[in-house]
Amino acid sequence: MNTLRSGPDSIYDILGVGFGPSNLALAIAVEEHNAKVPAGERLHAGFLERQPHFGWHRGMLIDDATMQVSFLKDLVTMRNPTSEFSFLCYLKERGRLADFLNQKTLFPLRIEFHDYFEWAAARVDHLVGYSAEVLAVEPVVTEDGEIRWLDVISRHPDDPGRTVVRRARNVCVATGLEPHLPPDTVLSDRVWHNSELIPRVAELAGAGTPVHRALVLGAGQSAAEAVDYLHRSFTEAEVYAVFAKYGYTPADDSPFANRIFDPEAVDVYFNAPPGVKQSLFDYHRSTNYSVVDTDLIQSLYATAYREKVQDRERLHILNVSRIREVRALDDRLDVTVEFLPTGERTVLTTDILVHATGYRSQDIGTLLGETAKLCLRDDEDAVRVGRDHRVETAPQVTAGIYLQGGTEHTHGISSTLLSTTAVRAGEIRDSLLSRRAPAVAALA
Numbered sequence: 001m002n003t004l005r006s007g008p009d010s011i012y013d014i015l016g017v018g019f020g021p022s023n024l025a026l027a028i029a030v031e032e033h034n035a036k037v038p039a040g041e042r043l044h045a046g047f048l049e050r051q052p053h054f055g056w057h058r059g060m061l062i063d064d065a066t067m068q069v070s071f072l073k074d075l076v077t078m079r080n081p082t083s084e085f086s087f088l089c090y091l092k093e094r095g096r097l098a099d100f101l102n103q104k105t106l107f108p109l110r111i112e113f114h115d116y117f118e119w120a121a122a123r124v125d126h127l128v129g130y131s132a133e134v135l136a137v138e139p140v141v142t143e144d145g146e147i148r149w150l151d152v153i154s155r156h157p158d159d160p161g162r163t164v165v166r167r168a169r170n171v172c173v174a175t176g177l178e179p180h181l182p183p184d185t186v187l188s189d190r191v192w193h194n195s196e197l198i199p200r201v202a203e204l205a206g207a208g209t210p211v212h213r214a215l216v217l218g219a220g221q222s223a224a225e226a227v228d229y230l231h232r233s234f235t236e237a238e239v240y241a242v243f244a245k246y247g248y249t250p251a252d253d254s255p256f257a258n259r260i261f262d263p264e265a266v267d268v269y270f271n272a273p274p275g276v277k278q279s280l281f282d283y284h285r286s287t288n289y290s291v292v293d294t295d296l297i298q299s300l301y302a303t304a305y306r307e308k309v310q311d312r313e314r315l316h317i318l319n320v321s322r323i324r325e326v327r328a329l330d331d332r333l334d335v336t337v338e339f340l341p342t343g344e345r346t347v348l349t350t351d352i353l354v355h356a357t358g359y360r361s362q363d364i365g366t367l368l369g370e371t372a373k374l375c376l377r378d379d380e381d382a383v384r385v386g387r388d389h390r391v392e393t394a395p396q397v398t399a400g401i402y403l404q405g406g407t408e409h410t411h412g413i414s415s416t417l418l419s420t421t422a423v424r425a426g427e428i429r430d431s432l433l434s435r436r437a438p439a440v441a442a443l444a
Helices: 021-034 087-094 097-102 110-123 194-207 221-233 257-261 263-271 274-283 294-309 364-374 418-443
Strands: 007-012 014-017 045-048 134-141 147-155 163-168 170-173 177-179 191-193 213-217 238-242 315-318 321-328 333-339 344-350 352-355 359-361 400-403
Touching: 014 021, 014 147, 014 163, 021 045, 021 110, 021 418, 045 163, 087 097, 087 110, 134 364, 147 170, 170 364, 191 194, 194 221, 194 352, 213 221, 213 344, 221 238, 221 294, 221 352, 238 321, 257 263, 263 274, 263 418, 294 315, 333 352, 364 400, 400 418
Parallel strands: 007 163, 014 045, 014 170, 170 400, 191 352, 213 238, 213 352, 238 315
Antiparallel strands: 134 147, 147 163, 177 359, 321 333, 333 344
16 A cells, blocks of 8 residues: 655655665665654655565576675665664574575575565565556746756556656655667567566466477576576477677676775776776676676586487577577567578577566656756766766756666666665765755754
């Protein structure tokens, strides 16, 4: 049930758009502040989420997949190690603290970390309105031309034909990433993005639909996981991995390279000149982009070799290759694959094509509408963002727009990752408090 108040008489200090891990971390940071101060110093916060309940990459919650970041990079620990919202407190409450420690690992199961997120989200449920898709963010212009507030318009949770308007001094946009697909891709029952992997496989298995062959396009972690999952799920099917590289590239998770995810690295990146920013990004792409955990690479290679020994090859690696055409027929797909060194093309008949082609940040202009025109942009037409994650705006705008995600150009490679989520949430909360203090003093 949506319990967030609406209308111009109920003005929020911060209204979050989207409620994934980033804005969940911000909700916790606000909640912890409010618990320590008198009522008059508390931040009035609310968050709107279009899903009916909390969910994070549900389509890739493979039962044995582990996180690629340490459990200590949870929603709070890097900001407040004593927080009651930590992963360790979650384990204690679930009765698994000793069991987890006995594993001697820093990397929980992905399904377990998702359960941790749900546990934390339930504890701040009073701050969240679910089934509330945000349609627009409109500036509120005062008589003297100042834009002091923003009206956030969302669908009514009980009647999608109606809208609800909430007014805020600041908004924090954290709508996450959207699937990236090759040009002209047409999704269907046979063509998916990997974000739909688990429910799609379950649907086929539940219906008893035979799968003789599946293709996966992509060379990153999600692609390798999709190949492995399909190979295990359809035990009689051939599974083809198609990518332009010669082989999967191991993720660089070495200690010195991982410093690029340290909170201090954000300061270095933010203050660096554009050329240095680009160099840092290029040097450390291998920590996150189009790379695969070494253990998974070795497992897939061992599977392929074992099948070759047994003369029953189901796992096929089509390296240095591209998909050039996809023809959808009534009962199959005909996929044309080109081997790039020679230009030779082969048509593979398949039942499934999975695009594990990554994600991209959503354009804030689509969400913000007229408000987006008030956001300043740099010479590359990228949104200008301050170190406190607040968008730089036209002079008449005193309302704040904060971004969580979509700031790789200003804050570096970790801006869309979990590594700095806890610290970033604290920085945004502190920015809200610092900007609120002069305004309160002026009214006194």
